[in-house]
Amino acid sequence: MYIGRFAPSPSGPLHFGSLIAALGSYFQAKANQGKWLVRIEDIDPPREMPGADKLILNTLEAYHLYWDEDVLYQSDRLDAYQQQLDQWLNHNQAYLCQCTRKQIKASGGFYQGVCRDKHLTNAQECAIRLVMNHPVESFDDEAYGTFAINRDLAHEDFIIKRRDGLFAYNLAVVLDDIYQGVTEVVRGADLIEPTGRQISLYKTLDKTPISYVHLPLALDDNGNKLSKQNHAKAIDTENPKKTLLEAMRFLGFTIDPSLCNESMDNILDWGVKNWHLSQLPKTLKIKPPFSNGAL
Structure with a gap:
């Protein structure tokens, strides 16, 4: 249906x-x-x-x-989001990142995976990023056809939980669309x-x-x-x-x-x-x- x-x-x-x-x-x-x-x-x-x-x-x-x-x-649904995050963290599919927006902007505007192998542990001072194993450089819109996505953006390890402790939009919306x-x-x-x-x-x-x-x-x-x-x-x-x-x-x-x-x-x-x-x-x-x- x-x-x-x-x-x-x-x-x-x-x-x-x-x-x-x-x-x-x-x-x-x-x-x-x-x-x-x-x-x-x-x-x-x-x-x-x-x-x-x-x-x-x-x-x-x-x-x-x-x-x-x-x-x-x-x-x-906060517990469900956290449960998925914990699973990814435990399997090294996500990691803590302490980089600021200012630092990322100074390095070219796209996150370069700086914290991926640092194994940071202080979650209170970090965002959580997803390891990008499945980059998507284009997708098909059912009404408007194919949209291309900036390659640097597509390959970026993006934030799934913000430094302020709030869950990121992308994570929540996908988990909820699957749930519903x-x-x-x-x-x-x-x-x-x-x-x-x-x-x-x-x-x-x-x-x-x-x-x-x-x-x-x-x-x-x-x-x-x-x-x-x-x-x-x-x-x-x-x-x-x-x-x-x-x-x-x-x-x-x-x-x-x-x-x-x-x-x-x-x-x-x-x-x-x-x-x-x-x-x-x-x-x-x-x-x-x-x-x-x-x-």
């Missing part, structure tokens, strides 16, 4: 770019008669906003985007770069890599990605239909004016029936406005 997911971090309310990712993953899952899961990626407390998880879930419900299983919180049985990830194009590392993690874990689709990024008037860090405004939850239709236009749907008078559920059902990856815009970055006229 197809299983997709939407996995926001609770660093603020959903904005238009978040809605694009949610809708794209929802349509792809439902068009494949699959399940659509929601996961809250709450493993970076300094970046999180109190109550944002509830706000996100309430917004999804306002847009009639209902998930099929209980919401998974990454903060409930996710078969394909549909997400924004800002996450293209980590995809190679995530595929390498599947191979390190002796698991078959899943497929990936990266959706175009919505940009603001200044050409910056719509994001919580760039203070993108929250989407309207009181009158969601207009924004829903705008987001569907962004994803390449041609909206018949009569559809605008339908209920939210009927609009979403129509979207599921008419969804095709081939409809996605040919560019991965799009500035507003996203529609050609009134909705």
